[in-house]
Amino acid sequence: MTSTASLHSVTHNGRRTDHEAAAANPFTVQGLTVAYHQKPVLWNVSFSAPVGCLTAIIGPNGAGKSTFLKAALGLIPKLSGETSVFGAPIKKQLARIAYVPQRSSVDWDFPATALDVVTMGLYGRIGWLRWPGKRHRAAAMQSLAAVGMQAFAQRQIGQLSGGQQQRIFLARALAQDADVYLMDEPFAGVDAATEKAIVDVLHQLVVSGKTVLVVHHDLETVRDYFSHVFLLNGQPIASGAVEDAFTPQNLQKAYGGRLASTQLQGLAAAAPHKA
């Protein structure tokens, strides 16, 4: 893969820059505007996910964080905006994206086992008129093991705890073997052990060069878990490395009066003082 790329760069200089530009932009959204019943939820949002980084999307309730992911993926109607993945329109790049919806968006009483749900991550590449086979179940089993859930493979999903269910969703995303991971509140309602396990897996993904974007609620943990942030409140407020963008000023702008000044100072104080 790398050798072919460098070969190209030697022979076609023009294409090399294209390649590099594409590789540097795993997930780019431009001018995204979404409205529910004429009431704008997102207004002209542009954002480019830093390649190979773990980025938190933060903002107050109703800021449109989940809507941003769904609309960028084309799952809900939008008024305007384009999403490109590695330089190509997202419609052609779905195989390179793994999306994890909110846990509460599905019916956990559904007749399916943990293994069934993880196998669903592979449905996109199994192809039409085919059923998942042994090979796919084995791959799903590996992903389950990666989140420490292999012992629960045959358990009906409703009998799992919230944290276990979230791990199943994460395993399903791993099974998709994508380059870009988009996760909607993976830490919602999970226990501390699961939160730690999920963070570990996300860090492993980043280390192996994947780009990970997480809708996140808990401002206290932003500094510990993430290297980059994207502050959103209907409009983009700021984005960049945590040290640069996760500032009291930006938080104040994003959350308005919803954060007490003591909270803001606390979050700022958690910053490492290098000077």
Added chain:
Amino acid sequence: MDIFLQFDFPSILLGVFAALSCGLLGNFLVLRRQALMGDAISHVVLPGIVIGFLFSHATASWPMLLGAGGAAIVSVLLIELIRRLGNVEPGAAMGVVFTTMFAVGVVLLEQTQTAGVHLDVEHALYGNLESAIWLEAYSWRDLFNLSALSALPEDVKLLAGVSLVLIVTVLAFFKELKITSFDPLLAASLGISPQIFGLLLIVMVAVAAVAAFSAVGSILVIAMFICPAATARMLTDSLKIQLWLSSLVAVFAGVAGYLAAAFLPPMLGFDGSVSAAGMIAVVAGLLQLAAMLFAPRYGVVWRRWHLQRSS
């Protein structure tokens, strides 16, 4: 035996195929919490049925089913259009479209003078399962005799065909129907359109409802969309097994219900027989009740017992 083969057997086939086609699709309706869609859709498709009837001049015919499928597509698109343009909630959009489509159907019926044809109330409620006869049958060997088989009533052949088409379609798109029922957002992000498979399901439901409706009436249609699926759900946590079990329940209810309707009253000393379609629905309902009570793990009795033992 000849009499059974000529008069009872074709009715049993009719009941079994009707129960099977509705029961299979009912699994997805129940899981999507659209259980009463089968009932609603059988009203929506009326204009399509009338138009199909005008082409074929027969109540049980493929043109009629095509009309029903077409009407289902039109109504789903209309619901979506009204929801988007009118900013109204889905329930309200459905209400508007369902009643309007039904009204259009009634007007069409009147205007085309087809009103007298078999669409009376009694017929609609109970169907005419018992009227199926197979006079060309002389022995069970005729089941393998093509010319004798082709003399089966049109209703039976049509429902058999519909069952086959539905089973093949569900098998072919099993994983798509499964993922769009469980997690439509994930499905869409993988390029498997929840809208398209939702539409496919509704069209199949419309076709099954209409094909079964003219033979067995609306009671059985509604019962069969819900009971076998709900019964099977109590017995397994695997969707694949649930589909097989619900088909089994549907077939059993079809056979046992007909036999009970035809032979139980005389055995108990009553004159004549009771409605077969009604009895099939009763059997399906009883099976559901039994499953709710005694199913391992999900049954009331089992849970009580388990609770007592653990306390």
